[in-house]
């Protein structure tokens with residue numbers, strides 16, 4: 218079809234084969250489709266508390282400046298975040314979401330035909346961006362739904378340009394531990410770049426989970442990715458960051474668009490960093506909500522995966538897509554997992570207590586289980 222359409226005849230052929238990323242269904246869309254006004258969304262691992270109040274105040278205070286371009290180097294945010302993390306500003310890069318930094322890393326490091334090693338059942342953007350640059354995405358199977366770092370290290374070939382790992386892993390919520398991670402790092406060739414996506418690290422309460430930051434070094438090819446989208450409640454503003462050795466970060470900064478992070482996102486992220494009360498309330502809400510949902514799932518006889526993130530992967534007795542569709546009709550948006558290779562699972566993120574209850578009631582109804 219591509220070849221016969223003169224409009225796209227010049228497009229690189231592999232691009233016509235890309236599977237678009239399927240985002241969580243927007244609340245507004247479901248409400249429009251079903252004529253509802255009280256739908257809830259527990260599908261994109263967003264912060265149920267809303268945005269950080271300090272971030273909101275900073276946005277309001279800066280609204281009258283949006284006719285000006287943003288600071289292309291995010292100077293103040295970079296200074297603040299570097300001090301907060303205890304690293305140098307030269308070791309930081311900001312992106313229009315951490316998604317963008319993934320894109321930059323893959324574009325910078327993976328030539329056409331180059332190999333990106335990651336795992337099965339992980340964030341779909343890794344494979345999508347790799348394929349977009351003509352790279353080869355090689356997912357190593359999880360072991361009991363956990364990342365098998367030994368198998369990943371063994372899968373490295375002379376063609377491997379990048380390894381991307383997600384800890385805690387989306388959509389399983391599972392983690393690898395410090396010891397496994399250190400053994401893994403020690404087993405790799407020194408010039409092979411590892412990307413550690415820590416989008417959900419803020420929610421991990423197991424002290425054995427490593428923070429990539431502890432392994433940041435000017436002579437180590439390791440880049441950590443973090444986001445303001447989840448624990449800080451700023452998903453709609455699009456801001457995330459990467460930390461890594463300054464020469465590599467410098468190259469990524471040359472590659473990015475000059476105004477990739479907008480003005481409001483910069484001021485909001487700066488303010489959110491200081492909003493320790495909001496972060497503490499978020500973590501408390503997520504940890505309590507997660508315990509409550511898991512307890513109820515257990516009572517309903519449903520199997521779920523032990524999670525260190527703000528979401529739960531649940532095995533369902535009928536196809537997950539069917540559960541997703543039926544839950545939509547109840548005004549509850551969750552995520553089907555067929556695109557992630559888990560057709561008999563659904564993923565739900567922790568919401569407000571009343572949202573969690575509504576999810577559990579709808580699930581019971583859809584599955585015909587009496588609680």
Ligand SMILES: Cc1ncc(COP(=O)(O)O)c(C=O)c1O
Pocket residue numbers: 261262313314315316317340383387414416443444445446452455456457
């Ligand atoms: C594992 C993982 N990495 C990265 C992202 C992207 O986050 P951002 O909103 O910062 O682009 C997500 C978003 O869902 C994610 O689940």
